[in-house]
Amino acid sequence: MADVMKDLTPRGNSGVPNGGVSYWYTSTALPKYRAPLPGDRDADVCIVGAGLTGLWAAYYLKRAQPDLRIVMLEREFAGFGASGRNGGWLSAELAGSRALYAKTHGHQGVVDLLAAMRGAVDEVIAVADAEGIDADIAKDGLLHVARNRAQVERLQETIEYEKLWGATDEDVVPLTLAELNSRVVVDGAMAGIFSPDCARVQPAKLVQGLAAAVERLGVVIYEQTTVEAIESGLARTDRGVVRAPIVLRCLEGFTAGIKGQRRGWLPMNSSMIVTDPLPDSVMAEIGWSGAEVLGDGAHAYMYAQRTVDNRIALGGRGIPYRFGSRTDVNGETQDWTINALTTLLHDMFPAAANVPIAQAWCGVLGVPRDWCATVDLDHETGLGTAGGYVGSGLTTTNLAGRTLADLVLRRDTELTRLPWVGRRVRPWEPEPLRWLGVHAMYTLYREADRRENTPDLAHTSKIARFANRVAGR
Template sequence: MTSIKHDSRQAERAIPNGGVSFWYSSTEIPAYRAPLPGDLEADICIVGAGFTGLWTAYYLKREQPDLRIVILEKEFAGFGASGRNGGWLSSELAGSRSAYASTHGHQGVVDLLRAMRGAVDEVIEVARAENIDADIVKDGLLHVARNSAQLGRLQESLEYEKLWGAGADDFVLLSRAELDARIVVEGSRGATYSPHCARVQPAKLVRGLAAAVERLGVSIYEQTTVREIKPQTVHSDRGIVRAPIVLRCLEGFTPSIEGERRTWLPMNSSMIITDPLPESVMSQIGWASGELLGDAAHAYMYAQRTADNRIALGGRGIPYRYGSRTDDNGETQGWTIRALTDLLHGMFPAASDVPIAQAWSGVLGVPRDWCATIELDQETGLGTAGGYVGSGLTTTNLAGRTLADLVLRRDTELTRLPWVGRRVRPWEPEPLRWLGVQAMYTLYREADRREYERDLPGTSKIARFANKITGR
């Protein structure tokens, strides 16, 4: 088979594109559960059967088994970002620490960071207790630098960790030789390492969690499209659900609900995955353990080595579609496949002749200030959680536990975390929203290009300007 390196157009035609994700293709697309049978009443109605909704239902049912909980899902449980992501069970915080600190101070952020690190182990423990085999290996996270500017940012990130404390001694800077002993990345200058991350096959995890939730007695209705959410009432194409508590857990699909078009922006992210790497390639790359791999570029990448020795690598394609539209089937553009493949081959030249097995994409939710939010209005019974900006695999667990405590009216350490009750202004109307996001990623890509080509000693002025106007 001809590789993309030699004939991109021929390879693109041959690569399976979309179909939700490779994570499902390598197992199976699950059969649909039954749709909502008509109007009904419940104690709690959750809209969205991704990780946030499933985790929330899981902890609510464990704490109060007699609750009547209904989950409504347009497609199938785990259809969205929950079954398409890069498989990073990471403690990386969704959003700016300074933004959280502005309302809850330094200690509030430290508490949130510690809670995130605890959530990594919580997910692993639940998977073990529920007999969910999701290829989980906790071998940590590497962020690699491939030019001087990136290395400088990694060094700054270590100082940043020390500033916030909360286990900063766990983060270390590796020399190129120390990185090579783990993973050989072409052109690397060094890397940072954190132990607070585990590799996951996300579709296996979300399917296992959905099954666990059903065993607890939660009703999951699929093939049910919710159009409108009101206090104590959810309107769908299959009927109306009435419940004192209604939780919107739609992340990047939030704009599909009437009145929520500007709440969270659906940001696109794309992935490719290789065929299994032969031993001759693995011997050159190393990567004998299960570390996750990222970089310090502005238009960043994320990667994992799968249980069957494939490399799955993702990054931004078309970052945003006009009018907050989404592509449900997960197809990604040819130029995005080429860009991700070029990046893969640039980092791992030994894998250049290994065919790409599949490409896909999905959307994540981005609030205007790039910080996650959890809230429940006790008067109206309306609640939500999301805006994870790409760091949702662990964050959804912590958010689900927090929502459960809020629903049960408990004053806990979780309900006092600084992301609870955050109010963020909406995104600008079109065409300003589309123009702004396109400009942002144009600037970041240009900044990355200059940092590589010129080996700038520090972060590009273009990127610094982009950070100021975007609030990142």
């Protein structure tokens, strides 16, 4: 085992410690590397990528069939990617167009999928409790706040939309400004929505705890091992070949690094900042005493949580995409993004304006061309995959991992009949069209947000509606 990795937080022009994978690892210490693949190996199941999707699949496979030989391959360390960098929303939100899911399985199929997502929130909490994983989990729900008239209109549309797909009055609760302020005071807020189906999580603690749990079950995780190609029956790496009748690709935003997958799932960039612990005087003004996670109604939306030690961790898209599907270096993000997120933080919480930013970081999430997640296994080739969570993946990984396990074991279950199983989507456009399209889309969204932040506009900007059509969302 290698020594604990050194701190990787260089300072850019913003003056904020930047990178180091994520603050979640800074607060817990980066893990020691596990040993790399020691040469060619045989297995029953080979899982490429030791993030949450692969770890959950391994966990449920081993619980169902303990004698399976499962090998996991990871270029860095388990949880190095989005699994250890995300905003810590264990939510029931499902990315993508429900109408697209319904094309194959009808309205009821989507209702079933959404119900399964709500159940997955409690499943993760139950497994964490059973395995002794202390991940600062608190199920206090999710708040979405509207800060202009157009966002208020969209919140009402959201309530109606959720109920169309099976949500009850308890699943999506409209909040008056007074009710919202009783939970958290956001400057400029006008209204809100509350959903109980969400918990705050410390992502690095969750993924590291799950990795330890699957090892206790007998799964072997090889790190410092780069998978160069995935073929029927094998995964080729820089350290040897793993042969297995089932090979599962669980790489999410890093999928483009595999040969032949450059135009599959686009690696969308998302960045975060976290403050120092807030003084009592600031907390008294903000009033965020619970563990609700927080989002807004903007098109270029933000996401936030109050950490267990009273920091605000806030994220957003920043500069959304690097040319050629490139990814970040150890979580380091751009100064422009740090400054933009800091400005947003201070705009929403003026009382925190004098609290230093402790760290900034970023990561990539997987975005399919139609923005809908997929779980798939072809038993003829033995090749399977899950991902395309579009930023709503923390809970989705659990549901996807359980579904993959059922598919591998050839079980006909409620999970394997969900409408995201076996989906096929067209590839992204080649460069430079891919880069131009993504950046144009977010430029339009930001312009739509700017226009909606004027008193005269009470409805969603036509610019945003146009961007949605171009993006295929």
